[in-house]
Amino acid sequence: MSKVLIIGAGGVGSVTTHKCAGLSDIFTDIVLASRTLSKCDAIAHEVLKRTGKKITTARLDVDNVQDTIAFIEKMRPDVVVNLALPYQDLPLMDACLATGVDYLDTANYEPPNEAKFEYKWQWAYRQKFEDKGIMALLGSGFDPGVTNVFCAWAQKHHFDEIHTLDIIDCNAGDHGQHFATNFNPEINIREITQRGRYWEHGEWVETDPLAWSMDYEFPEGIGSKKCYLMYHEELESLVMHLKGLKRARFWMTFSQQYLTHLKVLENVGMTGIEPVNYKGQEIVPLQFLKEVLPEPASLGPLTQGRTCIGCLLKGIKDGKSKTLYVYNICSHEAAFKEVGSQAISYTTGVPAMIGAMLMIQKKWHKKGVWHMEQFDPDPFMDALNIHGLPWKAVEL
Amino acid sequence: MSKVLIIGAGGVGSVTTHKCAGLSDIFTDIVLASRTLSKCDAIAHEVLKRTGKKITTARLDVDNVQDTIAFIEKMRPDVVVNLALPYQDLPLMDACLATGVDYLDTANYEPPNEAKFEYKWQWAYRQKFEDKGIMALLGSGFDPGVTNVFCAWAQKHHFDEIHTLDIIDCNAGDHGQHFATNFNPEINIREITQRGRYWEHGEWVETDPLAWSMDYEFPEGIGSKKCYLMYHEELESLVMHLKGLKRARFWMTFSQQYLTHLKVLENVGMTGIEPVNYKGQEIVPLQFLKEVLPEPASLGPLTQGRTCIGCLLKGIKDGKSKTLYVYNICSHEAAFKEVGSQAISYTTGVPAMIGAMLMIQKKWHKKGVWHMEQFDPDPFMDALNIHGLPWKAVEL
Numbered sequence: 208m209s210k211v212l213i214i215g216a217g218g219v220g221s222v223t224t225h226k227c228a229g230l231s232d233i234f235t236d237i238v239l240a241s242r243t244l245s246k247c248d249a250i251a252h253e254v255l256k257r258t259g260k261k262i263t264t265a266r267l268d269v270d271n272v273q274d275t276i277a278f279i280e281k282m283r284p285d286v287v288v289n290l291a292l293p294y295q296d297l298p299l300m301d302a303c304l305a306t307g308v309d310y311l312d313t314a315n316y317e318p319p320n321e322a323k324f325e326y327k328w329q330w331a332y333r334q335k336f337e338d339k340g341i342m343a344l345l346g347s348g349f350d351p352g353v354t355n356v357f358c359a360w361a362q363k364h365h366f367d368e369i370h371t372l373d374i375i376d377c378n379a380g381d382h383g384q385h386f387a388t389n390f391n392p393e394i395n396i397r398e399i400t401q402r403g404r405y406w407e408h409g410e411w412v413e414t415d416p417l418a419w420s421m422d423y424e425f426p427e428g429i430g431s432k433k434c435y436l437m438y439h440e441e442l443e444s445l446v447m448h449l450k451g452l453k454r455a456r457f458w459m460t461f462s463q464q465y466l467t468h469l470k471v472l473e474n475v476g477m478t479g480i481e482p483v484n485y486k487g488q489e490i491v492p493l494q495f496l497k498e499v500l501p502e503p504a505s506l507g508p509l510t511q512g513r514t515c516i517g518c519l520l521k522g523i524k525d526g527k528s529k530t531l532y533v534y535n536i537c538s539h540e541a542a543f544k545e546v547g548s549q550a551i552s553y554t555t556g557v558p559a560m561i562g563a564m565l566m567i568q569k570k571w572h573k574k575g576v577w578h579m580e581q582f583d584p585d586p587f588m589d590a591l592n593i594h595g596l597p598w599k600a601v602e603l
Numbered sequence: 604m605s606k607v608l609i610i611g612a613g614g615v616g617s618v619t620t621h622k623c624a625g626l627s628d629i630f631t632d633i634v635l636a637s638r639t640l641s642k643c644d645a646i647a648h649e650v651l652k653r654t655g656k657k658i659t660t661a662r663l664d665v666d667n668v669q670d671t672i673a674f675i676e677k678m679r680p681d682v683v684v685n686l687a688l689p690y691q692d693l694p695l696m697d698a699c700l701a702t703g704v705d706y707l708d709t710a711n712y713e714p715p716n717e718a719k720f721e722y723k724w725q726w727a728y729r730q731k732f733e734d735k736g737i738m739a740l741l742g743s744g745f746d747p748g749v750t751n752v753f754c755a756w757a758q759k760h761h762f763d764e765i766h767t768l769d770i771i772d773c774n775a776g777d778h779g780q781h782f783a784t785n786f787n788p789e790i791n792i793r794e795i796t797q798r799g800r801y802w803e804h805g806e807w808v809e810t811d812p813l814a815w816s817m818d819y820e821f822p823e824g825i826g827s828k829k830c831y832l833m834y835h836e837e838l839e840s841l842v843m844h845l846k847g848l849k850r851a852r853f854w855m856t857f858s859q860q861y862l863t864h865l866k867v868l869e870n871v872g873m874t875g876i877e878p879v880n881y882k883g884q885e886i887v888p889l890q891f892l893k894e895v896l897p898e899p900a901s902l903g904p905l906t907q908g909r910t911c912i913g914c915l916l917k918g919i920k921d922g923k924s925k926t927l928y929v930y931n932i933c934s935h936e937a938a939f940k941e942v943g944s945q946a947i948s949y950t951t952g953v954p955a956m957i958g959a960m961l962m963i964q965k966k967w968h969k970k971g972v973w974h975m976e977q978f979d980p981d982p983f984m985d986a987l988n989i990h991g992l993p994w995k996a997v998e999l
Contacts, residue, residue, distance in 0.1 A: 385867075385870035385871060386867070386870055386871050467863060467867065468867045468870065468871065471781075471782070471863060471864045471867035471868065472867065472871065474781030474782055474864065475781060475782050475864065475868070475892070475895055475896060476895040476896075477873065477892075477895060479895070483894050483895055484894070485886070485890075485891055485894050488884075490881070490886075490891070492891075492895055494881075495881055495886070495888075495891055496871070496873075498879050498880070498881050499871055499872040499873060499875070499879055499888055500871060500872075
């Protein structure tokens with residue numbers, strides 16, 4: 208008997224709910240709550256149709272910590288799976304602390320109106336979670352999440368020391384739209400327009416936004432794609448936990464078309480977050496832009512192709528140098544067929560379910576606030592193969 | 604003693620008012636009217652400062668024909684110079700008919716919500732203007748306007764037959780902005796996104812928007828620029844009035860940057876004229892875009908470089924083939940220094956003043972509705988040299 212409370216009814220929330228519903232011996236009761244009840248109900252309807260599992264839905268504004276505490280007290284879940292916006296990590300951690308319930312998320316806390324991508328605010332909860340005897344698992348999506356587990360697994364089984372890490376995130380899918388963001392355009396555009404950053408010899412090195420790129424040859428027919436160096440949050444914990452690490456970088460593919468559209472929208476001020484006066488009314492350009500762009504959820508049935516996300520690791524094993532590439536390939540069409548969402552949501556929503564499962568099963572359970580690579584990677588790696596995200600490891 | 608009524612207080616209205624004010628023996632009284640009195644007053648202030656001439660200003664909504672009639676009755680001008688939006692040509696022609704006052708404009712009538720660029724609505728006033736004993740001069744800007752006069756002058760002095768005409772409009776200025784339109788973005792974007800059209804052997808041939816381009820080497824150090832074939836309204840009358848014409852085309856330069864920005868904004872739907880729902884409110888994307896783009900007037904002090912607009916004519920003189928290029932080069936900085944507007948407004952506003960002057964002096968005066976090339980070009984060509992738009996004619 209276990210109960211999971213899932214917060215957030217976007218694409219990822221839908222995937223996680225579907226995957227939990229498919230494991231009803233582990234997730235006996237499922238509650239899905241978000242600001243918009245109709246979105247929860249639509250997901251519940253789909254889940255019932257696809258899996259036969261009936262779930263509970265509720266309207267909940269998690270920015271209101273007192274309401275959330277009351278709701279958790281009433282529901283008494285074993286774990287809260289936070290798939291809302293990054294702004295809502297801290298209010299939800301507060302509510303978990305007050306009620307003594309375990310917490311899991313897929314993205315680091317972000318202060319509104321700043322693009323920081325830092326864990327410091329959530330690390331500040333370590334002692335409080337330990338004292339309360341509860342656990343927080345941070346970043347249980349794909350990247351962060353599975354990429355951290357790939358590193359931990361490589362360190363456990365394949366390396367004495369890992370010297371360089373390149374996380375490479377490729378979306379080789381095509382939705383046939385001129386321009387669209389795969390998730391909330393506001394978060395997406397913030398992430399991409401920030402300055403680049405990588406870690407080398409104990410220090411962070413900054414670059415201009417998307418200033419560095421490389422062509423990488425992806426496996427299984429995906430082929431060569433241009434990848435851009437970006438900062439990504441899992442680097443912050445991985446550089447602390449990988450033995451002997453000398454350099455860590457994160458890369459993401461973007462098409463020239465995507466970058467041109469983004470640049471133009473930046474140039475004309477349509478990505479701005481300062482309000483402009485329109486006929487006597489204050490309107491934030493980025494929020495208006497969101498209204499004319501396709502709804503991320505509408506891309507599900509349109510997207511074809513695959514994602515390929517993995518870790519390229521170089522280091523030493525038994526005195527010899529070694530290069531290992533660990534990766535998953537996920538098909539947009541297959542994901543949509545299975546759960547009604549494309550691979551971007553699928554690759555985040557499945558690991559969130561696996562994290563929650565390992566916490567409920569106490570296979571991953573420690574008091575305090577933890578990153579993915581701080582646990583035994585083996586049960587997670589097994590679960591990926593079973594639950595729709597099979598991986599491969601290739602020595603290069 | 605003469606009185607001119609200028610309608611419209613944009614960049615062109617400002618230039619025409621300045622130029623009329625500099626000729627106070629011809630334009631004894633000047634009245635400037637527009638929907639926004641403060642804009643008229645600001646221009647009056649600048650005109651007084653620069654020329655010492657005091658002008659009259661008034662608030663007038665020319666969409667209201669009865670108000671306009673009353674205003675014209677009160678003012679009794681010799682000519683109405685229409686520098687408002689193209690939607691307002693017909694209401695103003697109606698008001699001129701009712702009051703028996705001559706009319707001049709710089710752009711053909713446009714029905715709202717359609718991009719037609721056709722003269723038929725204004726040609727329908729021919730008989731009425733003739734019966735009333737008054738004159739309408741259509742398109743007395745640069746293109747249409749000076750380009751028509753260049754053709755008439757070439758026909759009068761240089762050709763027995765003109766076989767091909769290419770009007771080439773080059774703005775080699777740079778305002779240092781990522782993207783901005785030189786006049787009302789709504790009209791500008793409409794014009795550019797329409798299908799291309801040229802005239803050959805008595806027929807109109809259509810092209811996709813901006814599908815045809817050529818590199819043209821502009822004189823006096825401007826150099827080679829890419830020019831795009833577009834439809835432009837002066838072609839409609841010129842193909843009727845040039846003897847022996849076999850082909851007529853219009854070309855305009857656009858930078859790759861301008862076209863990329865325009866394409867992206869079209870792609871994402873920001874140039875759309877259908878309202879979208881934004882937080883319960885209907886907002887037209889193109890109108891919101893206008894708010895984030897730089898004000899055309901703000902470009903005046905920023906714009907550097909020159910425009911080069913001219914006619915490339917090929918034909919026969921005394922049995923021999925001949926190629927003639929007639930053009931004007933106008934400096935953005937010099938125009939701004941003289942009248943506080945850059946060359947785009949200057950090249951339209953000066954010919955409007957010249958047209959009004961020739962009408963008042965009765966050098967150009969016939970009952971009915973007329974195009975520029977239907978008058979003797981010589982006094983207009985002389986006036987261009989005197990009043991800031993000197994031209995050259997080069998045999999190639």
